[in-house]
Amino acid sequence: MSLVSVAKAIADKKLSSREVTQSCLDRIAQWQPRVNAFMAIEAEAALAAADAADAALAKGKNSGPLHGVPLAHKDMYYEAGKVVTCGSKIRRDFVATTTSTALQRLKDAGSIRLGSLQMVEFAYGPTGHNVHYGAVRNPWNVDHITGGSSSGSGSAVAARLTFAALGSDTGGSIRMPAHFCGVTGFKTTVGRVSRAGAMPLSQSLDTVGPLAQTVEDCALLLGLMAGADPEDPTASTLPVPDYVTATKGSLKGLKIGVPTAFYVDDLDSEVARVLDETIAVLKKEGAEIVKVELPDQRQLTAACQLVLATEATTFHKRWLIERPQDYGAQVLMRLQNGLAIPAVSYLEAMRWRGPALAAYFAAVTGTDAVIAPVAPMPAVTIAESDVGNSLDAEAVIQRITKFTRPVNYLGLPSLSIPAGFTKSGLPVGMQLIGRSFDEAGLLRIGAAFQRATDFHQRYPAWHE
Amino acid sequence: MTRPGPKEVKAMTDVAGVPADKEVAERIATSIGPAFDGFAAVAGTLPFDLEPASFLLVQTAKVSK
Numbered sequence: 001m002s003l004v005s006v007a008k009a010i011a012d013k014k015l016s017s018r019e020v021t022q023s024c025l026d027r028i029a030q031w032q033p034r035v036n037a038f039m040a041i042e043a044e045a046a047l048a049a050a051d052a053a054d055a056a057l058a059k060g061k062n063s064g065p066l067h068g069v070p071l072a073h074k075d076m077y078y079e080a081g082k083v084v085t086c087g088s089k090i091r092r093d094f095v096a097t098t099t100s101t102a103l104q105r106l107k108d109a110g111s112i113r114l115g116s117l118q119m120v121e122f123a124y125g126p127t128g129h130n131v132h133y134g135a136v137r138n139p140w141n142v143d144h145i146t147g148g149s150s151s152g153s154g155s156a157v158a159a160r161l162t163f164a165a166l167g168s169d170t171g172g173s174i175r176m177p178a179h180f181c182g183v184t185g186f187k188t189t190v191g192r193v194s195r196a197g198a199m200p201l202s203q204s205l206d207t208v209g210p211l212a213q214t215v216e217d218c219a220l221l222l223g224l225m226a227g228a229d230p231e232d233p234t235a236s237t238l239p240v241p242d243y244v245t246a247t248k249g250s251l252k253g254l255k256i257g258v259p260t261a262f263y264v265d266d267l268d269s270e271v272a273r274v275l276d277e278t279i280a281v282l283k284k285e286g287a288e289i290v291k292v293e294l295p296d297q298r299q300l301t302a303a304c305q306l307v308l309a310t311e312a313t314t315f316h317k318r319w320l321i322e323r324p325q326d327y328g329a330q331v332l333m334r335l336q337n338g339l340a341i342p343a344v345s346y347l348e349a350m351r352w353r354g355p356a357l358a359a360y361f362a363a364v365t366g367t368d369a370v371i372a373p374v375a376p377m378p379a380v381t382i383a384e385s386d387v388g389n390s391l392d393a394e395a396v397i398q399r400i401t402k403f404t405r406p407v408n409y410l411g412l413p414s415l416s417i418p419a420g421f422t423k424s425g426l427p428v429g430m431q432l433i434g435r436s437f438d439e440a441g442l443l444r445i446g447a448a449f450q451r452a453t454d455f456h457q458r459y460p461a462w463h464e
Numbered sequence: 465m466t467r468p469g470p471k472e473v474k475a476m477t478d479v480a481g482v483p484a485d486k487e488v489a490e491r492i493a494t495s496i497g498p499a500f501d502g503f504a505a506v507a508g509t510l511p512f513d514l515e516p517a518s519f520l521l522v523q524t525a526k527v528s529k
Contacts, residue, residue, distance in 0.1 A: 190523075191523075238524070296505075299503060302500075302503040305498075305499035305502075306499050309496065309499070317480075317481075317482065320482050321481065333488075333495065336484060336488060336492050337492050337495050339477045339482055339484070339492065340472075340476050340492045340493070340496050341499075342476070345503070348507055348508075348510060349503065350519075351516045352510060352514075353519035354516075354519040354520075355510075355514070355518070357523060394495035394496075394498075395498070398498065411519070436523040437523075437524075
């Protein structure tokens with residue numbers, strides 16, 4: 001069941017929150033030893049919260065659109081009184097004293113907490129490896145990566161251990177696990193969702209967003225989380241549209257751009273096939289497909305790296321001095337990279353963001369979205385991508401994230417949708433890249449695609 | 465814009481207060497070098513009056529199609 005359907009079933013008293021929560025806990029007990037998606041499982045507290053939700057509903061008290069729905073989120077969203085590890089050894093015992101705005105808004109809508117989800121150490125890595133807590137595994141094939149850094153979120157949603165999960169996307173960390181694990185993931189426009197109480201990685205690039213089974217699920221969650229927040233002055237004050245209603249529209253009259261270069265170069269043959277098939281579906285559903293010549297995306301990738309590396313290193317500088325031995329080798333290496341970027345280079349990259357975004361908009365004028373692969377390849381194996389801090393590690397990372405980073409640099413929204421499978425049964429996702437704050441437009445396209453396909457409804461089988 | 469070599473990286477990490485040894489400096493230079501190469505065509509070409517905040521103006525000015 002999707003998030004939207006289970007929330008309705010609970011609200012209509014066709015299912016109790018306890019039944020739903022117990023069902024999630026049963027699946028978690030079965031899958032967790034295999035996929036390592038959870039950081040903490042809080043079964044007793046979850047069932048108590050479910051009973052309270054059922055009791056409230058029996059008295060006619062419905063706390064919101066997520067009443068009694070069990071969820072788990074990436075372990076970087078602060079919740080007062082809870083340990084929030086951020087996937088790290090350094091914060092193994094860190095107890096939050098505040099609750100993140102995004103999380104609080106989902107709690108206010110009635111959701112209950114199953115526990116917390118694994119992630120890459122400090123959200124700084126695209127594969128899902130974690131030397132402190134073990135790699136998260138892809139439920140479609142446990143020898144393969146989930147993608148990161150929202151590794152637990154991708155794995156848990158794919159294995160149907162939670163109905164949805166918060167992730168975060170600074171360089172591709174929602175879209176990557178969505179692509180590799182076969183779920184829907186939504187990287188929002190910078191500023192669309194408050195980042196208050198979310199572990200920072202890069203203040204200019206960090207975004208909060210959901211991973212879920214369907215586009216409609218993402219629309220529901222985004223509508224609950226988006227909007228101004230006094231705790232985060234960078235959160236936009238633009239009005240929040242009705243995202244769920246946006247999912248009902250058709251593709252007729254919409255124009256979708258297909259890049260002529262970069263995003264279509266050097267693709268794995270099966271990713272290229274899925275891209276062609278996705279375009280065919282969009283066309284069949286009524287969209288007009290046009291070619292777009294984008295500005296040099298490699299420059300955007302480079303600028304993104306200059307910004308991200310500098311800002312991440314700045315956040316971590318104190319621990320780099322005091323506790324370098326407590327970082328995993330790869331994360332330490334990547335944080336050290338930021339030490340070698342002159343302030344002038346960083347600020348040039350920041351100054352160029354406006355003109356770069358204007359040039360992108362000029363290139364896509366007249367289109368409603370651009371379609372592109374999330375990554376050039378399906379999920380590689382955990383073994384082959386376990387590059388640690390080797391000399392070629394950054395090159396491997398850059399190859400995996402080459403299609404996501406330009407979007408982060410430009411601060412654009414991007415919706416990753418399950419779009420097909422490889423012959424060996426690994427999922428392949430495609431990203432729809434939109435205009436700033438036009439999340440509604442992407443949800444419309446993504447939902448129409450999901451009405452015409454069933455990739456989002458498939459989930460990995462349990463094999464003894 | 466020139467990518468820093470291990471020697472420059474070593475000096476920069478010293479100045480930053482997080483000194484790197486020779487091996488780490490070499491690794492940093494290898495890792496970050498492509499970003500400098502990729503941005504080289506833009507570096508040093510931006511107009512005088514360009515504010516970093518222009519990004520926010522472009523972002524909000526282009527909400528509609």
